[in-house]
Each structure stands twice: as structure tokens, then as C-alpha cells.
Amino acid sequence: MPTSLLWGLANPTRFMALSARVLPWMAGVSAIVTATGLYLALFSSPTDYQQGETVRIMYIHVPAAWLALALYTIMSASALGTLVWRHPLADVSQKAAAPIGAAFTLLCLVTGSLWGKPMWGTWWVWDARLTSVLVLFLIYLGILALWRAIEEPGQAARAVAILTLVGFVNIPIVKFSVDWWNTLHQPASVIRMDGATIDASMLWPLFMMAIGLTLLALTLHVSGMRSEILARRVRSLTLKAADQSADHRRPLPLGAGSAGAGPA
Amino acid sequence: MMAALRALLVRDLKLAARVGGSGLLGVVFFLMLVTLIPFALGPDLNLLRRIGPAILWIAAVLATLIGLDRLFQGDEEDGSLDLMLMSQVPLELTVVVKGFAHWLTTGFPLALLSPLFGLLLAQEPDAMLSVMATLMVGTPALTFIGGIGAALTATLPRGGLILAVLVLPLMIPTLIFGVSAAQAALGGTVPFLTPFLVLAALSLVAIVTGAVASAAALRGGG
Numbered sequence: 001m002p003t004s005l006l007w008g009l010a011n012p013t014r015f016m017a018l019s020a021r022v023l024p025w026m027a028g029v030s031a032i033v034t035a036t037g038l039y040l041a042l043f044s045s046p047t048d049y050q051q052g053e054t055v056r057i058m059y060i061h062v063p064a065a066w067l068a069l070a071l072y073t074i075m076s077a078s079a080l081g082t083l084v085w086r087h088p089l090a091d092v093s094q095k096a097a098a099p100i101g102a103a104f105t106l107l108c109l110v111t112g113s114l115w116g117k118p119m120w121g122t123w124w125v126w127d128a129r130l131t132s133v134l135v136l137f138l139i140y141l142g143i144l145a146l147w148r149a150i151e152e153p154g155q156a157a158r159a160v161a162i163l164t165l166v167g168f169v170n171i172p173i174v175k176f177s178v179d180w181w182n183t184l185h186q187p188a189s190v191i192r193m194d195g196a197t198i199d200a201s202m203l204w205p206l207f208m209m210a211i212g213l214t215l216l217a218l219t220l221h222v223s224g225m226r227s228e229i230l231a232r233r234v235r236s237l238t239l240k241a242a243d244q245s246a247d248h249r250r251p252l253p254l255g256a257g258s259a260g261a262g263p264a
Numbered sequence: 265m266m267a268a269l270r271a272l273l274v275r276d277l278k279l280a281a282r283v284g285g286s287g288l289l290g291v292v293f294f295l296m297l298v299t300l301i302p303f304a305l306g307p308d309l310n311l312l313r314r315i316g317p318a319i320l321w322i323a324a325v326l327a328t329l330i331g332l333d334r335l336f337q338g339d340e341e342d343g344s345l346d347l348m349l350m351s352q353v354p355l356e357l358t359v360v361v362k363g364f365a366h367w368l369t370t371g372f373p374l375a376l377l378s379p380l381f382g383l384l385l386a387q388e389p390d391a392m393l394s395v396m397a398t399l400m401v402g403t404p405a406l407t408f409i410g411g412i413g414a415a416l417t418a419t420l421p422r423g424g425l426i427l428a429v430l431v432l433p434l435m436i437p438t439l440i441f442g443v444s445a446a447q448a449a450l451g452g453t454v455p456f457l458t459p460f461l462v463l464a465a466l467s468l469v470a471i472v473t474g475a476v477a478s479a480a481a482l483r484g485g486g
Binding site: 146 | 412416417419420423426429430432433434436437473477480481484
């Protein structure tokens with residue numbers, strides 16, 4: 001039951017204990033898979049008959065693009081978790097995912113640009129796919145800015161959740177932009193109804209890189225969530241301490257700050 | 265309920281018109297932008313004629329931002345937002361009325377006066393009319409998308425800049441279809457009505473999502 005698992009982790013202390021045990025394994029596995037994927041992509045896969053060596057940029061570019069969309073989708077699911085189910089870790093997950101998603105979106109734009117210069121003869125075109133990914137990056141930046149602008153974490157979480165859900169309209173636009181507008185960017189070739197159209201010798205390194213980078217993103221996500229929970233504990237302890245030093249007669253309540261997810 | 269909403273509309277329009285309000289400031293800003301651009305580009309009438317609709321649309325997007333940061337902030341500061349939150353009138357409707365009042369003082373006068381600005385940009389009468397039609401139909405989308413950002417930043421001390429960062433990416437589709445409809449009227453492969461109807465749809469969707477999202481933001485932000 002995935003829902004009961006989600007709610008089982010709702011207690012931040014339990015999440016911290018479990019993630020502390022799982023995290024080294026995740027990091028190790030993602031390092032091994034990414035390293036294998038990089039070896040396959042950079043050394044053992046063939047060069048393309050048209051693109052030559054530059055085809056190897058694809059092995060970073062395509063997984064980065066997938067992860068840019070996937071992390072925004074995680075953020076939107078977390079935003080629903082914040083607004084609808086009031087899950088105590090949903091906003092922590094949303095906050096941790098935002099910079100990772102922004103980084104992969106930037107990586108996707110930069111690698112695409114590096115590939116575009118030799119292949120298309122230009123660093124940038126105002127093509128539908130490129131433009132919609134740039135808008136995705138701007139939305140990520142807006143979300144990060146709003147997180148920083150509102151001081152109280154709970155209030156910031158609700159505001160960012162609303163913005164995240166409104167911005168989700170861009171995700172299907174990015175995904176289907178190559179089908180709706182026939183422009184310079186090539187159409188989908190891996191996830192298609194009639195099967196992938198790229199050769200197995202390139203598909204396997206691509207999948208390896210996709211799995212490796214996804215694991216890397218998940219590792220970063222979990223460790224980002226851990227540091228956010230710790231930061232909130234520090235924040236609530238600091239507030240308690242400040243409160244106490246302002247009023248010496250009031251004793252510190254037992255187990256203060258152990259809840260972790262900020263002041264209620 | 266209708267009486268309450270009408271009273272709110274009249275109040276917001278009065279606030280915009282009186283000292284300290286931003287009524288018609290958008291139009292002055294619009295005029296400034298339209299004046300600045302030929303200085304930057306050079307007074308080449310053919311060039312201006314070609315890019316005129318795009319200039320007017322960009323000016324409309326920027327002018328919409330005027331006063332948007334005060335859309336809910338003033339009410340938040342003087343406490344009237346709390347009264348709106350507590351009243352029997354659904355907050356979504358209140359948001360729609362406030363957005364409508366903002367549009368009446370920014371988007372609507374811009375659209376009405378756009379032929380005059382089109383004159384400065386060497387637009388043909390046909391082009392003026394089509395730009396006016398697209399602005400009339402498209403600026404509500406800009407206002408209500410902007411309203412979401414205004415609601416999210418209502419409690420922030422200096423929300424104006426972050427408001428622009430939040431809502432400008434979301435305004436891009438409206439800008440694309442507004443300009444493409446205006447260009448289509450000047451001739452091209454697409455008939456005018458196709459992008460124009462998409463633009464109208466964007467406005468209708470923006471009013472609904474803007475009302476729901478802004479109301480949620482105002483309830484959560486308190």
C-alpha cells in the first residue's frame with residue numbers, strides 16, 4: 001500500500017531514521033550505475049553516422065530533460081500533498097526538489113546549446129521545445145525566489161504549492177511541444193507508441209544514464225529533505241531559546257523541537 | 265450578494281481614481297514605453313509598422329504589472345481583506361470583482377486607446393482594429409494571471425519585483441497568441457479567428473484558475 005507507506009513516513013523522526021540508513025546505499029548505487037552509464041555512453045557506444053562524437057552529449061541531455069519534467073511532477077504531487085492532505089513532509093519534499101529540478105533544467109539547456117552549435121549551427125533558436133524548457137527554468141527560479149521571500153515555512157509552503165500547481169500547465173506543453181509544433185527540435189524517439197526508433201547500441205547506454213541520474217536526483221532529494229528537516233529543527237529550537245531568554249519564568253517544555261517540521 | 269460585489273467594485277474603482285491610486289497610470293506608462301521604443305530602434309516607419317503589434321502587446325504586459333502588487337496588499341494592510349475573508353460572499357467572486365476593477369483601470373483603457381498608440385507606430389487602420397480587439401480579449405488573462413502573483417505576495421513587504429518574476433513566465437502563452445492574432449490580421453497563413461479564439465479561451469481559463477488560485481493563496485497567506 002503506497003499510501004500507508006507515505007503516511008508511515010509522515011513522522012519526521014521516523015523519516016530521518018529510515019533515510020539515514022537508506023541514503024548511503026542510494027548514493028553508492030547511483031554512483032555505480034552513473035559510472036557504468038558514463039563508460040557505456042562515452043567509450044563503448046558507437047559514434048553516430050551523421051552526428052559523429054557529438055551524439056554523446058545526448059546521454060546527458062536527454063536524462064536531464066526527463067528529470068527536469070519528473071522533478072517538477074514530484075513538486076506538483078508534493079504541492080497537492082501540502083494543500084489537500086496536509087502531509088507534514090510534502091512541503092519539505094517540494095522545497096528539496098526545486099533546486100535539483102532547476103539544476104537539471106539548466107543542464108538540459110546548456111547541453112542542448114553545446115550540441116546545437118555544431119549540429120544546427122546556432123547556440124539557440126526560439127523553437128517550441130527550447131522555449132518551453134526555458135519557461136520551465138524561469139518557473140523554477142520563480143518558485144525558488146518565492147521560497148526565499150516568505151519567512152514562515154508553513155506559509156511559504158502553501159504559497160509555493162499554489163504557484164507550483166499553476167505552473168504545472170507548462171509540463172504537458174514541454175512534453176508535447178515537438179508533436180504540436182513542427183520545428184527544429186526532433187520529435188520523440190524513445191518513448192513512443194510504436195517503440196523506440198533509436199538503435200539498441202545507443203538505447204542501452206541512454207537507459208543506464210537515465211537510471212543513474214534518476215537515482216542521483218533521488219539521493220539528492222532525500223538528502224535535501226534531511227537537511228531541510230534539520231534546518232527547521234534548528235529554527236524552532238532557536239525560536240524557543242529566544243522565547244525563553246525573553247521570558248525566564250517560562251520553562252522549556254519537555255522534548256521541545258523534536259517534532260522537527262517547524263513551529264505549529 | 266450582488267449588492268456587496270457591486271459596492272466592492274465601486275470602492276476599488278474609487279480607490280484607483282483618487283489620490284494615491286494607480287488608475288490610468290498604466291495608460292501613461294504605456295505611452296512612455298511606446299515613445300521610448302522608436303528612440304531605441306530608430307524612426308524607421310516600415311520597421312515600426314511590422315513590429316508595432318508586438319510592441320503594443322509587450323507594453324500591455326508591462327503596464328498590467330502597474331498597481332498589481334497593490335491589488336490585495338492595501339486590503340491586507342488596512343484589514344479589509346480580513347472582512348472579505350469572513351464575509352458571506354465567496355472569496356473567489358470577490359477576487360473576480362477586484363480583478364475586474366483592476367482590468368477596468370489598466371487593460372480596458374489600454375485596449376481602447378491602442379489605436380492612438382498604433383498611430384505613433386505607423387499602424388494601418390486594419391491593424392489598429394485587430395490589435396485593439398486582441399488587447400480587449402487578451403488583457404483579462406494578463407490581469408487574472410497577475411492576480412495569482414498578487415495574492416501570493418500580498419503579505420510581503422516588497423512584493424512588486426518578486427510578483428513580476430512569478431507571473432511573467434505564466435503570461436507568455438497569452439503574449440504569443442495575442443501577437444499572433446494581431447499579426448494574422450495583417451495577412452499570413454493562419455486565419456485571424458484561430459489564434460483569436462485561443463486567446464479568448466486563455467482569458468476565460470485565466471479568470472477561473474486565477475480566481476480559485478488567488479482565493480486559495482489569500483486564505484493560506486493570512
